[in-house]
Amino acid sequence: MSLNLQDIPRVKTLTKADFLKYYFAPQKPVVIENFIEDWPAHTKWNLDYMKSVAGHITIPLYDDRPVDYKEGFNEPHAKMKMSDYVDLLKSEPTKYRIFLWNALKEIPQLQKDFKFPDFGLRLMKGIPMLFFGGRGSNTFMHYDIDLANIFHFHFEGTKQIILFDQKQSKYLYKIPHSLITREDIDFNNPDFTKWPMLKKAQGYRTKLQHGEILYMPEGYWHYMQYVTPGFSLSLRAIARNPKNFSRAIYNLLIMRNYDNIMRRLKGQKWIDWKNEQAIIRTHESNRTTV
Ligand SMILES: O=C(O)CCC(=O)C(=O)O
């Protein structure tokens, strides 16, 4: 038994009109294979290039340790010089990832290498985010706090991706007051005796290669595993669906602060309670269908 996943549709290239009609309007994901071939980044961007332009910068790193009450929401686990980090990525598998790094603030010259594509959505120009990972590392299954539309561009190597839309949340053992699922689920090979509701979830998968763009619709759950060391750029556009937009505001203004306060007040008990609730609530909301 494995997860019920269909391949994300792939196109060589895509016009604005077709993107809006076939993918944005119905909120369906798509991979665009050859869209950025005329960008300088398509030939220039690899780990060695990043080392040469950013080697001197100290970057925050995340690994796959479970959420700890002593840490704030999304706090980094280590720091390293970019040059040492690229050497590490190239020499051995590592769990250390760069997550949400606004590299352009520190290395403005990178801006010359790419464009903000016009797919008819207004992209947030101030926050092009970079993500790096070592062989075998993965981001936990999550959706983004602002439920944005995300264009995810991959560079060097291969990245395996699993997506679910928000309708699947009730099967995914979501942690309350957060944006992740239970961290002990292995989405590559889930234990269905432990997590039976995952059998009902219907999702998508793909393997992203260098130069490809993945469009993730608003609030989509994403799990990403770096099959080989590599990095990606995410550009985002604000959620247009009013329900998603108001959830984004709620998450940013209330959920995040509430979670931080509860960590401070209750410590590990808060984390343990949320983890238990993920199971109780998932089984409860599916009780009639078990
Ligand atoms: O690739 C990663 O490490 C995570 C990417 C991600 O979560 C995003 O683009 O929102």
Ligand SMILES: [Fe+2]
């Ligand atoms: Fe994300």
